[in-house]
Amino acid sequence: MTSAITPAHILVVDDEPDLRTLYELTLLREGYRIDTAGDLQQARSLLMAHHYDVLITDMRLPDGLGLTLICELKAEHRHEQCVVITAYGSAENAVEALKSGAFDYLTKPVDLKQFRQVIASAVRSQAATAVAVKPVIPNAGPGILGQRALARLIGQSPGMRQIKERIVKVATSMAPVLVTGESGTGKELVAYAIHANSHRAKGPWVAVNCSAIPDALLEAEFFGSKKGAYTGSHVDREGFFQAASGGTLFLDEIGDLPLPMQSKLLRAIQERRVRPLGSTQEDIIDARIVSATHKDLAQEVQNGHFRQDLFYRLNVIDMTIPPLRERPEDLPDLCHALLARIAEESGAPVPAIQASDLEKLGCLRLPGNVRELENLLHRAVALGNGESLQFDAFSTPVSDGLSAFPAQTSPMDHAVIPSDLQQHLDDLERQILRRALQATGFNRTAAAAQLGLSLRQMRYRIARLHIDSAQQDDTDVAPV
Numbered sequence: 001m002t003s004a005i006t007p008a009h010i011l012v013v014d015d016e017p018d019l020r021t022l023y024e025l026t027l028l029r030e031g032y033r034i035d036t037a038g039d040l041q042q043a044r045s046l047l048m049a050h051h052y053d054v055l056i057t058d059m060r061l062p063d064g065l066g067l068t069l070i071c072e073l074k075a076e077h078r079h080e081q082c083v084v085i086t087a088y089g090s091a092e093n094a095v096e097a098l099k100s101g102a103f104d105y106l107t108k109p110v111d112l113k114q115f116r117q118v119i120a121s122a123v124r125s126q127a128a129t130a131v132a133v134k135p136v137i138p139n140a141g142p143g144i145l146g147q148r149a150l151a152r153l154i155g156q157s158p159g160m161r162q163i164k165e166r167i168v169k170v171a172t173s174m175a176p177v178l179v180t181g182e183s184g185t186g187k188e189l190v191a192y193a194i195h196a197n198s199h200r201a202k203g204p205w206v207a208v209n210c211s212a213i214p215d216a217l218l219e220a221e222f223f224g225s226k227k228g229a230y231t232g233s234h235v236d237r238e239g240f241f242q243a244a245s246g247g248t249l250f251l252d253e254i255g256d257l258p259l260p261m262q263s264k265l266l267r268a269i270q271e272r273r274v275r276p277l278g279s280t281q282e283d284i285i286d287a288r289i290v291s292a293t294h295k296d297l298a299q300e301v302q303n304g305h306f307r308q309d310l311f312y313r314l315n316v317i318d319m320t321i322p323p324l325r326e327r328p329e330d331l332p333d334l335c336h337a338l339l340a341r342i343a344e345e346s347g348a349p350v351p352a353i354q355a356s357d358l359e360k361l362g363c364l365r366l367p368g369n370v371r372e373l374e375n376l377l378h379r380a381v382a383l384g385n386g387e388s389l390q391f392d393a394f395s396t397p398v399s400d401g402l403s404a405f406p407a408q409t410s411p412m413d414h415a416v417i418p419s420d421l422q423q424h425l426d427d428l429e430r431q432i433l434r435r436a437l438q439a440t441g442f443n444r445t446a447a448a449a450q451l452g453l454s455l456r457q458m459r460y461r462i463a464r465l466h467i468d469s470a471q472q473d474d475t476d477v478a479p480v
């Protein structure tokens with residue numbers, strides 16, 4: 001163990017004496033204090049007598065399941081971080097363990113390097129939790145970061161309150177989280193808040209938009225590459241997994257990942273190691289995975305577009321953010337916070353919003369959710385006189401996002417028979433795409449969803465029709 005002051009105290013529960021000794025010796029060498037037990041009964045007596053930092057338990061024990069111990073500890077609100085050792089290929093057990101509150105799991109045969117890393121991570125997490133439960137922690141790192149991240153999530157509706165409570169609850173474990181919700185509902189903000197509230201808060205936050213990476217580059221981007229692995233690779237490059245080591249890897253738009261890459265991702269997550277392109281060595285990975293999608297992933301599994309086993313791996317904890325139209329009580333707070341943000345960016349005073357405008361905004365369907373609202377407010381500030389807002393969104397009927405904007409002329413209005421049909425259809429398509437992009441604040445994901453296209457199809461059309469979508473939203477930036 002790295003801390004020399006009070007070595008962490010660990011309980012190892014395994015019925016195989018050889019394995020127990022192996023784990024014990026490995027951990028003793030790291031400087032931890034170790035107790036061992038061969039079955040549930042012995043483990044229970046030790047747990048009654050001592051509080052441990054970490055419990056490591058085999059899943060199958062002569063008198064029951066290791067999972068039972070975890071459930072008992074959780075029921076007693078004990079702070080031990082639990083690591084479960086499961087048989088190779090029993091993904092359900094691992095998922096079950098994480099759902100029950102285990103910090104992490106290892107698969108047999110246990111790789112000792114990985115074993116040491118996971119236990120070190122569990123010890124760090126336990127230490128962070130122990131600090132977090134002390135009453136006063138001035139400027140405590142993860143605490144402050146976490147609080148800030150939560151504060152950026154505006155909304156006091158029951159739906160948002162539940163989301164915030166869940167963020168705090170799930171942040172401390174290693175269990176993968178899948179965040180779902182319509183475009184612009186704040187999935188990335190939620191994912192970041194999970195990271196900022198975890199013991200990994202000071203580690204890297206790596207946000208990846210899976211749909212923005214060309215298929216041919218996916219493997220190199222995720223797993224890294226060695227110099228010369230492919231044409232044009234002049235230096236060794238680390239992949240997202242290596243970059244996120246000790247932190248969180250956020251996989252946005254996971255539903256857009258092509259099937260072959262899904263298999264490779266599954267293998268990496270299961271085996272916790274990746275092989276950079278052109279390398280003979282594998283790198284051990286230590287990143288928590290949080291993913292997000294605006295798609296119905298279960299339906300994608302049904303349709304054969306998403307691997308079921310990967311779905312189970314990523315979806316150990318699921319969080320669904322309700323669309324803005326289902327939490328209208330959040331609208332006033334959101335408007336005030338977004339206007340304050342806009343004013344801060346421009347250095348201008350915060351403009352006031354009329355109750356009548358709030359009411360009209362409440363009638364909009366806003367398919368692009370908070371992002372669309374943000375965009376409407378931006379426009380209203382720009383069109384206003386500095387003190388008051390001027391909404392152009394209400395100049396036309398406001399039944400949906402598209403009609404909130406002034407209508408544009410369509411070539412069909414003139415009802416001419418085109419002399420070049422392809423050109424004519426391209427013009428028409430270009431106009432429709434531009435309108436959808438404009439209506440969603442140039443959010444290609446939202447515009448694609450509105451038109452029933454995948455983001456890939458949208459990006460292809462934008463490129464083919466040379467549409468200037470300068471305000472692209474699908475870049476890989478962390479919220480700051």
Ligand SMILES: Nc1ncnc2c1ncn2[C@@H]1O[C@H](COP(=O)(O)OP(=O)(O)OP(=O)(O)O)[C@@H](O)[C@H]1O
Nearest residue numbers: 152153154183184185186187188189294370371445
């Ligand atoms: N509850 C909220 N409070 C404050 N701002 C929010 C909230 N929800 C979303 N936003 C803002 O809306 C914008 C979109 O949020 P975000 O990128 O997290 O959404 P998303 O669901 O990940 O979208 P997409 O599916 O298109 O990737 C951001 O500017 C974000 O700051």
